[in-house]
Amino acid sequence: MSAPRPGTDGLADARARIAHLRQVRRLDDAERAARDALSSWPGDAGLLCELAAVLLARERYTEALPAADAAVAAAPGDERGHRLRGLLLSMLDRHAEALSAAWTSVSIAPQEPVAGIAYARVLQRAGRLRDAAQAAGRVVTLAPSSADAHFLLADVAGDLGDVTTARRAYEETLRLDPEHAAARHDLAVLDARARRPGRALRGLIDAGRLAPAMTQVRSTVVAVLWQLSGRMRLWLVVATIAVLATAESALAARIVGGVVLLLTAGLGWWSLRGLPRGSWPVLVATLRTDRPLTLVYAVLAVCLLVLVAVVATGLGVLAILVWFALIALGLLTLVVGLARRRRQRTSER
Amino acid sequence: MTDDPLLTSLLAAVAAAPDDVPLRLHVAELLTTAHRPADALAHCSHVLALEPGNPAALTLLRRITGALTSGAPAAARTEPPTGPLPTPGFDWAKAEQQVADIRFTEPAPSDDAGSPPTEDFRAPERPTVRLSDVGGMDEVKQRLELAFLGPVRNPDMARQFGATARGGLLLYGPPGCGKTFIARAVAGELGAKFVEIGIADVLDMWVGRSERNLAEIFRTARRNAPCVLFLDEVDALGQKRSHLTHSGSLRNTVNQLLSEMDSATGANDGVFVLGATNHPWDLDSALRRPGRFDRMLLVLPPDPQARASILRHHLRERPVAELDVVKVVKATEHYSGADIAHVCDTAAERALAASMRSGTVQALTTRDLLAAAREVTPSTGPWFAAARNVALFGNTDGSYDDLAAYLKRHRNL
Incomplete structure (x- = not known):
């Protein structure tokens, strides 16, 4: 049976075309198509919803809101208009109105998972994390085989500090959709917070390979490398105390220095074991994208060379140089951290 | 008998x-x-x-x-019919x-049989531009010659060296850097017709129509062989199927594209498929397999020579007093061709405003262009931000070695 020819229902054709263009991320074309279609069918709720959805995807919330308002006015019984309105109001930080709109959407279509997802997101953005978690749990019940539903639950649970639920939900998301890069990334963030840098880096490299253009992967890798450098500095502080304590005897300094070096190598291997093949060039290249971090690792390498010199010469006092280096690194980390936090605050404003 | x-x-x-x-x-x-x-x-x-x-x-x-x-x-039948009379017409x-x-x-x-040929999906054109018309970009031209034009022109020799003229070529790079122009120039070099297709030509709401549109496009190209079929923004048509779980129709379109690519690039078919995309990493991996888009060519923002050509082109019909091309070229590094056009337009607007204020024609100067260059932010920035990540994480098979080398050269990696 052949499909009817386009043109027999121009309105439906236009709606479907816009939805397709939006789905393949041709947002310019989708917006143009939506506006063109609206000039022919100005009051059509479906087209207004499509335009609002396109503008939402383009992060032009203020422009999108009138379209969503018009869609709701044209078809007040249609769930989608309320849902879009709720999401847009939430993005504009008008949380009370957003919650009301999203609630209307869920009331109209209580069995619709997308309405539930939107409601949970609006709750999450409004800071009502417990309610958001409850709503996300209900979405999972409605659509247990939806990776998006589990991802939502994981995200909300993560914000709530319920790491166990978050981890389980991320793992379920990845079971349902092994190519879900965002879930892979967020699970790696949980690993990093749980002080498992090796696992975190592995997850991040996987996420980067799944979605190479996902820009936050690089910054998260950089954050994990900062975390690793912090551990290394801490370890070197302890190790240097041990070396300095035995500085009077050349043999003892040599032995302690050697043990420190061996333990450093062991700890490094332990932390980074299980990294996928080909990870090192990625890590080195990522390291080089952040100049202060490159400097930190270069200084740490010099510290290890000083310890090698202690082993070679038996001069335990050389370890004092490591102390100086670590103090300088501490100051550098402090300055960089403050500067970055300030920059982040400014960009958020 | x-x-x-x-x-x-x-x-x-x-x-x-x-x-x-x-x-x-x-x-x-x-x-x-x-x-x-x-x-x-x-x-x-x-x-x-x-x-x-x-x-x-x-x-x-x-x-x-x-x-x-x-x-x-x-009467032409050699043996007279026997038995019951055949029904008129063909059995x-x-x-x-x-x-x-x-x-x-x-x-x-x-x-097509027995009926007039089907009307072409879109009348193919025969481009007159050649690669020599592309200003600068010598590296791209050289790679194009080695990777695509050479094997297509000398299939036998290519075969002896283990190369092949089969398969498509994917042009990728930041937006506005001349991928479409290069595709036209390739058609001009091959003396082939040129059919340009975008997502809007293919998409159709009716189940199966998008696939049929795509099939018709390829049929048009075959009918007009030798023909360069240029799929603009091919990532929209051939997006990763894992991203299209909610749209069976779009998934089918990707499947159809894969199947058409296989048949279109058969030996001696005379259809050369060129694709252009800003996001090759969003393409379904099946499209990158041998015989499909198995060759990639990075089309970068214009080099200094190309920037100078573009500048001269956009200023040729405007009053220019004095122009230090080298200075302006230096100030527009990483600008796409479209960005440079924008710079010229902005500078012209300033000069026009000054002319209207003074009542006499104030010709464009280097200063106007430099001020405009400061005002216009290169549109390639976001692309390079994503590209840096791709070179870091997505280059496991070396597909993006060119990109990584460029980024390293410009201290972006």
Whole structure:
């Protein structure tokens, strides 16, 4: 049976075309198509919803809101208009109105998972994390085989500090959709917070390979490398105390220095074991994208060379140089951290 | 039996060597000429059963079915009909039985047979631009020559060196850097026709129509061979199927594209498929397999020489007082061709405003252009931010080595 020819229902054709263009991320074309279609069918709720959805995807919330308002006015019984309105109001930080709109959407279509997802997101953005978690749990019940539903639950649970639920939900998301890069990334963030840098880096490299253009992967890798450098500095502080304590005897300094070096190598291997093949060039290249971090690792390498010199010469006092280096690194980390936090605050404003 | 001694001897030869394809085709040809299409059909069917995609057999089949449907003169039959009188026209049931086991690798030729050729999806053009018309970008031209044009022009020599003229070429890079222009120039170099297709030409709400549109586009290209079929923003048409879980229709379009790419890039087909995308990393990996878009060419923002050409082009009809091209070229590093056009427009606007204020024509100066360059942010920035990540994480198979090398050269990696 052949499909009817386009043109027999121009309105439906236009709606479907816009939805397709939006789905393949041709947002310019989708917006143009939506506006063109609206000039022919100005009051059509479906087209207004499509335009609002396109503008939402383009992060032009203020422009999108009138379209969503018009869609709701044209078809007040249609769930989608309320849902879009709720999401847009939430993005504009008008949380009370957003919650009301999203609630209307869920009331109209209580069995619709997308309405539930939107409601949970609006709750999450409004800071009502417990309610958001409850709503996300209900979405999972409605659509247990939806990776998006589990991802939502994981995200909300993560914000709530319920790491166990978050981890389980991320793992379920990845079971349902092994190519879900965002879930892979967020699970790696949980690993990093749980002080498992090796696992975190592995997850991040996987996420980067799944979605190479996902820009936050690089910054998260950089954050994990900062975390690793912090551990290394801490370890070197302890190790240097041990070396300095035995500085009077050349043999003892040599032995302690050697043990420190061996333990450093062991700890490094332990932390980074299980990294996928080909990870090192990625890590080195990522390291080089952040100049202060490159400097930190270069200084740490010099510290290890000083310890090698202690082993070679038996001069335990050389370890004092490591102390100086670590103090300088501490100051550098402090300055960089403050500067970055300030920059982040400014960009958020 | 036949009275023609040549045919008689050839039929005997066919009986002795039933699988000799050229012989059977020759016999079928003679039978068609002798107004015996039904007999010719049997031989043609046999050939197609042996070699389903044989182009000569397919062409002959079109002729035979054309002859059959137009009604062969009864007098031309060598044996008088016996038994009940045949119904007028052609015995379709019998013919269908004869060709039932033929698997067509191309769209059914009966689409065209016996009827005027289908109208082309879009009238192909014949571009006159050549690669020499592309200002600068010597590296791109050189790589294009080595990776694509050379093997296409010298298929035998390429084969001896293990290279192949088959498969498509994917042009990728930041937006506004001349991918479409280069594709046109490739068609100009090959003396081929050029069909440009975007997502809007393919998408259709009706289930199956997008796939049919795509098939029709490729059929148009085949009909107009040699032809460069240029798929602009191919990532939209061939997006990763894992991203399209909610749209079966779009997934089917990707499948159709894969299938068309396989048939379009067959040897001697004369259809050269070029794709352009800003996001090659969003393409379904199946599209990058051998025989499809197995070659990639990075089209970067114009180099200094190209920037100078673009500048001169956009200023050629504007009043210019003095112009230090080198300075402006230096100030527009990483700017795309479209950005440079924007810079020229902005500078012209300033000069026009100044002219209107003073009442006399104030020609454009280097200062105007430099000020405009400061005002216009290069649109390639976000692309390079994503590209840096791709070079870091997505270059496991070396596909983006060119990109990584460029980023390293510019201290972005």
